[in-house]
Amino acid sequence: xxxxxxxxxxxxxxxxxxxxxxxxxxxxxxxxxxxxxxxxxxxxxxxxxxxxxxxxxxxxxxxxxxxxxxxxxxxxxxxxxxxxxxxxxxxxxxxxxxxxxxxxxxxxxxxxxxxxxxxxxxxxxxxxxxxxxxxxxxxxxxxxxxxxxxxxxxxxxxxxxxxxxxxxxxxxxxxxxxxxxxxxxxxxxxxxxxxxxxxxxxxxxxxxxxxxxxxxxxxxxxxxxxxxxxxxxxxxxxxxxxxxxxxxxxxxxxxxxxxxxxxxxxxxxxxxxxxxxxxxxxxxxxxxxxxxxxxxxxxxxxxxxxxxxxxxxxxxxxxxxxxx
Ligand code: SF4
Numbered sequence: 001x002x003x004x005x006x007x008x009x010x011x012x013x014x015x016x017x018x019x020x021x022x023x024x025x026x027x028x029x030x031x032x033x034x035x036x037x038x039x040x041x042x043x044x045x046x047x048x049x050x051x052x053x054x055x056x057x058x059x060x061x062x063x064x065x066x067x068x069x070x071x072x073x074x075x076x077x078x079x080x081x082x083x084x085x086x087x088x089x090x091x092x093x094x095x096x097x098x099x100x101x102x103x104x105x106x107x108x109x110x111x112x113x114x115x116x117x118x119x120x121x122x123x124x125x126x127x128x129x130x131x132x133x134x135x136x137x138x139x140x141x142x143x144x145x146x147x148x149x150x151x152x153x154x155x156x157x158x159x160x161x162x163x164x165x166x167x168x169x170x171x172x173x174x175x176x177x178x179x180x181x182x183x184x185x186x187x188x189x190x191x192x193x194x195x196x197x198x199x200x201x202x203x204x205x206x207x208x209x210x211x212x213x214x215x216x217x218x219x220x221x222x223x224x225x226x227x228x229x230x231x232x233x234x235x236x237x238x239x240x241x242x243x244x245x246x247x248x249x250x251x252x253x254x255x256x257x258x259x260x261x262x263x264x265x266x267x268x269x270x271x272x273x274x275x276x277x278x279x280x281x282x283x284x285x286x287x288x289x290x291x292x293x294x295x296x297x298x299x300x301x302x303x304x305x306x307x308x309x310x311x312x313x314x315x316x317x318x319x320x321x322x323x324x
Contacts (some may be wrong), residue, residue, distance in 0.1 A: 033255035098178030
């Protein structure tokens, strides 16, 4: 997705962002899927977990979250005494929207006593009804830490859930049938095709992808001769930094490629997207001109009702304490 602004216009808007940021005492936290011009002016770029950890670490009076709405909500829950703003209040997430609080209440009623494990891509209200919030980097460890005799309700991403179930061998884990529209479209055939076209390349696959469990299964059977690493976006960044000489095919939202190329100082020859159409239009609703306006007018402030924030803070803090 390309900006309609010229390079000079973007540079001028970036200068204004840096100026406003300094004057207002604002700190910008951006997700790996954000547009390059946003990543370049952010104080921190990372995945959902990294963003939450960074929000807690900062002591700036204004925190600007460039990411989808649940990310800004998480920062607002963690920083009740600070002003948390987002440049685009309608930046949703198809995965977070795949379960409502009412649906979760009903599901819990069907499984009394079950431990509710929610992926971080959920609304504050859903987190408030959960026991643990997890990310793709710590979901396996958290599920393993839950006593064997406890039923688990895992939500909302079914591909991540199936992946965790496969790796942990957990039998009494129920999985909500939610998905992210960007990652769900990836198939094992995409991986097979990319392996033929890029012999020797390492496949970096996000566990939200529709192919992750299938790929592990096919690989275990010996039907897929390719080096697959199933990693969170933060895990992908770390892996590529540690192995800058490798060639990669990357199966997640294409915005991560800018970050990865920057990390290894590559012009991009060794990093390719699995599919060019893996674009999250919600992430791309945050543009540099909206960021300028957001800083100028200090909009849009994200507030979570205290009674929901108080409950949602418990599973989020558990996630953070298990991630240090
Ligand atoms: S890529 Fe998918 S999970 Fe990530 S923000 Fe977009 S819709 Fe949500």
